[in-house]
Amino acid sequence: xxxxxxxxxxxxxxxxxxxxxxxxxxxxxxxxxxxxxxxxxxxxxxxxxxxxxxxxxxxxxxxxxxxxxxxxxxxxxxxxxxxxxxxxxxxxxxxxxxxxxxxxxxxxxxxxxxxxxxxxxxxxxxxxxxxxxxxxxxxxxxxxxxxxxxxxxxxxxxxxxxxxxxxxxxxxxxxxxxxxxxxxxxxxxxxxxxxxxxxxxxxxxxxxxxxxxxxxxxxxxxxxxxxxxxxxxxxxxxxxxxxxxxxxxxxxxxxxxxxxxxxxxxxxxxxxxxxxxxxxxxxxxxxxxxxxxxxxxxxxxxxxxxxxxxxxxxxxxxxxxxxxxxxxxxxxxxxxxxxxxxxxxxxxxxxxxxxxxxxxxxxxxxxxxxxxxxxxxxxxxxxxxxxxxxxxxxxxxxxxxxxxxxxxxxxxxxxxxxxxxxxxxxxxxxxxxxxxxxxxxxxxxxxxxxxxxxxxxxxxxxxxxxxxxxxxxxxxxxxxxxxxxxxxxxxxxxxxxxxxxxxxxxxxxxxxxxxxxxxxxxxxxxxxxxxxxxxxxxxxxxxxxxxxxxxxxxxxxxxxxxxxxxxxxxxxxxxxx
Amino acid sequence: xxxxxxxxxxxxxxxxxxxxxxxxxxxxxxxxxxxxxxxxxxxxxxxxxxxxxxxxxxxxxxxxxxxxxxxxxxxxxxxxxxxxxxxxxxxxxxxxxxxxxxxxxxxxxxxxxxxxxxxxxxxxxxxxxxxxxxxxxxxxxxxxxxxxxxxxxxxxxxxxxxxxxxxxxxxxx
Numbered sequence: 001x002x003x004x005x006x007x008x009x010x011x012x013x014x015x016x017x018x019x020x021x022x023x024x025x026x027x028x029x030x031x032x033x034x035x036x037x038x039x040x041x042x043x044x045x046x047x048x049x050x051x052x053x054x055x056x057x058x059x060x061x062x063x064x065x066x067x068x069x070x071x072x073x074x075x076x077x078x079x080x081x082x083x084x085x086x087x088x089x090x091x092x093x094x095x096x097x098x099x100x101x102x103x104x105x106x107x108x109x110x111x112x113x114x115x116x117x118x119x120x121x122x123x124x125x126x127x128x129x130x131x132x133x134x135x136x137x138x139x140x141x142x143x144x145x146x147x148x149x150x151x152x153x154x155x156x157x158x159x160x161x162x163x164x165x166x167x168x169x170x171x172x173x174x175x176x177x178x179x180x181x182x183x184x185x186x187x188x189x190x191x192x193x194x195x196x197x198x199x200x201x202x203x204x205x206x207x208x209x210x211x212x213x214x215x216x217x218x219x220x221x222x223x224x225x226x227x228x229x230x231x232x233x234x235x236x237x238x239x240x241x242x243x244x245x246x247x248x249x250x251x252x253x254x255x256x257x258x259x260x261x262x263x264x265x266x267x268x269x270x271x272x273x274x275x276x277x278x279x280x281x282x283x284x285x286x287x288x289x290x291x292x293x294x295x296x297x298x299x300x301x302x303x304x305x306x307x308x309x310x311x312x313x314x315x316x317x318x319x320x321x322x323x324x325x326x327x328x329x330x331x332x333x334x335x336x337x338x339x340x341x342x343x344x345x346x347x348x349x350x351x352x353x354x355x356x357x358x359x360x361x362x363x364x365x366x367x368x369x370x371x372x373x374x375x376x377x378x379x380x381x382x383x384x385x386x387x388x389x390x391x392x393x394x395x396x397x398x399x400x401x402x403x404x405x406x407x408x409x410x411x412x413x414x415x416x417x418x419x420x421x422x423x424x425x426x427x428x429x430x431x432x433x434x435x436x437x438x439x440x441x442x443x444x445x446x447x448x449x450x451x452x453x454x455x456x457x458x459x460x461x462x463x464x465x466x467x468x469x470x471x472x473x474x475x476x477x478x479x480x481x482x483x484x485x486x487x488x489x490x491x492x493x494x495x496x497x498x499x500x501x502x503x504x505x506x507x508x509x510x511x512x513x514x515x516x517x518x519x520x521x522x523x524x525x526x527x528x529x530x531x532x533x534x535x536x537x538x539x540x541x542x543x544x545x546x547x548x549x550x551x552x553x554x555x556x557x558x559x560x561x562x563x564x565x566x567x568x569x570x571x572x573x574x575x576x577x
Numbered sequence: 578x579x580x581x582x583x584x585x586x587x588x589x590x591x592x593x594x595x596x597x598x599x600x601x602x603x604x605x606x607x608x609x610x611x612x613x614x615x616x617x618x619x620x621x622x623x624x625x626x627x628x629x630x631x632x633x634x635x636x637x638x639x640x641x642x643x644x645x646x647x648x649x650x651x652x653x654x655x656x657x658x659x660x661x662x663x664x665x666x667x668x669x670x671x672x673x674x675x676x677x678x679x680x681x682x683x684x685x686x687x688x689x690x691x692x693x694x695x696x697x698x699x700x701x702x703x704x705x706x707x708x709x710x711x712x713x714x715x716x717x718x719x720x721x722x723x724x725x726x727x728x729x730x731x732x733x734x735x736x737x738x739x740x741x742x743x744x745x746x747x748x749x750x
Binding site: 135136139140143144145147164196197198199320321322323324325326 | 590591594595598599602603605606639640643644646647649650651652746
């Protein structure tokens with residue numbers, strides 16, 4: 001038996017050979033099944049780039065136009081594929097330009113392995129050219145980080161990094177490698193990491209908690225589910241569907257949970273949160289049992305915590321123990337992966353029928369349709385609405401597209417109105433709210449699922465934060481479809497100024513260049529639509545295009561996103577106008 | 578409003594570069610001031626122990642422990658109220674030798690955990706240990722003697738209830 005174990009162990013460890021640290025970096029990535037990275041070269045990472053050149057047949061590197069573009073692309077790739085996104089940057093400014101993306105990935109639980117070059121170890125602390133303490137800077141926003149100063153450390157640190165990035169609640173890790181460690185030699189052999197003694201990737205589930213939860217669910221008259229990205233990250237979409245169908249519980253998504261359940265599923269009652277749907281927000285404060293699945297009760301979801309679901313018993317299915325009771329006090333916390341716990345609970349929950357309760361959602365949905373949705377999808381006012389653009393895209397793609405949205409009004413319209421029929425189809429910056437995310441993220445998403453239609457929905461503000469990445473599209477021929485919803489304002493801020501700052505539009509009016517010409521300068525076919533009668537044909541042309549395509553839609557300037565829960569208000573005080 | 582009081586955190590970690598930064602960042606992010614901190618070896622070989630003292634509510638303490646626990650290189654984190662621990666601080670006072678034979682100072686040194694640990698021609702050093710209040714008291718008493726230097730350690734604490742750290746490690750290994 002012992003011998004057998006030993007043989008198995010040796011099989012897993014690749015043969016030992018002497019190579020440079022820089023080559024070891026690429027070999028580690030290949031060992032982990034990664035064949036694609038996004039990045040930007042510079043002095044301190046040049047030895048690695050030299051190896052990227054040598055390995056170019058096996059390993060593909062995408063040169064973005066800015067390190068922020070690289071990391072957002074890697075995030076887009078990771079979100080649609082479930083694999084860790086790989087990023088390379090040099091020391092100093094290269095490394096600091098990654099910080100926004102790292103923070104974004106941390107708060108949205110996106111697995112990333114970021115590799116930065118660092119000045120040679122003898123220069124550390126000397127304020128050498130392009131030296132910065134990226135370990136210190138990135139510590140609060142990484143799941144883990146490590147500085148390598150010896151080539152021999154590379155295989156073990158990379159194995160650990162991949163394990164940490166992917167396991168449990170995923171997140172970004174950063175490995176900083178001094179230049180001498182890249183040049184140095186090591187005996188290379190690789191063994192994947194499966195355990196770290198100080199790290200419990202997933203908590204063991206407690207059968208008693210599952211039984212307790214089941215008892216509460218079985219007794220519920222008005223149960224309500226809010227699910228989050230945990231369902232997607234845990235690949236538990238089918239288990240989730242089985243659970244809600246058996247228990248017949250109306251279910252609403254967070255922004256990041258979108259597409260885990262198809263939009264038209266009879267139990268899908270929409271989205272919760274500040275700009276979510278009317279019914280699930282209002283009825284959060286009427287349900288008798290609130291079941292949270294793979295979500296973290298973000299303040300944009302809960303509104304005022306003092307008045308959030310106080311009447312309900314709260315059950316929380318969660319992988320991260322630190323999230324339990326963080327914002328909302330739970331009655332039963334079911335720790336573990338939702339893929340396991342939702343299977344386990346199936347044998348204890350009864351088949352139920354909540355038809356009458358569901359009708360309450362239908363009634364409120366009708367109110368939302370009458371007061372908000374119909375005006376968005378089929379407007380009679382002259383100006384184009386963001387909602388009708390999304391409606392047009394749904395019609396053309398039948399909901400089978402990856403929608404990558406940026407941050408602002410258009411993002412909320414995309415989340416509210418885009419139809420989804422497949423999981424991992426909504427990519428957006430949820431927790432951090434990073435403007436400029438969508439264009440580079442859509443490039444990464446297209447590379448993650450090359451056979452799917454990828455449509456970026458971006459505002460005129462966010463677009464100009466990272467539109468330099470049109471260069472990356474030009475160079476890689478990534479066939480992303482870019483829709484800029486242009487209302488010549490930083491729309492979300494303008495909406496707040498209108499509602500809460502007496503219409504003092506401080507620095508939200510935005511003058512933009514000719515976006516069509518800009519896209520054309522990058523050899524991307526482009527058109528601008530400002531009339532309703534031209535919209536459908538334009539979307540058709542865009543979706544039919546085999547290459548990248550740019551569509552600017554000129555939108556009614558002072559359109560607002562409703563419903564809306566004003567900051568500090570209760571979810572049930574959501575405003576329809 | 579929840580009561581704000583002293584909580585002592587015991588955090589068992591791997592002994593790696595950068596952990597202090599990672600842990601202190603958790604307090605910083607929540608705008609919590611660290612009143613005192615001590616790092617040392619622990620009862621387990623190659624495992625280090627951080628002792629933090631902070632003034633917060635119990636709800637905050639519980640959340641902070643959750644975040645501390647979550648760090649990859651943290652093996653276990655616990656928080657304790659004052660009555661759950663036996664704790665001490667140590668202080669050193671450097672005073673000019675001219676006061677050595679001052680009767681008053683001799684009197685003040687009668688405090689049971691204060692003694693002179695070094696005497697030279699120019700100065701002598703008093704070591705005192707005890708609770709925070711004991712050290713504060715001693716400081717007040719010795720202040721009139723023109724302290725040449727004064728330094729005090731962070732709190733070190735042993736818990737009355739058991740901390741299941743060895744079991745945690747055994748489970749993983």
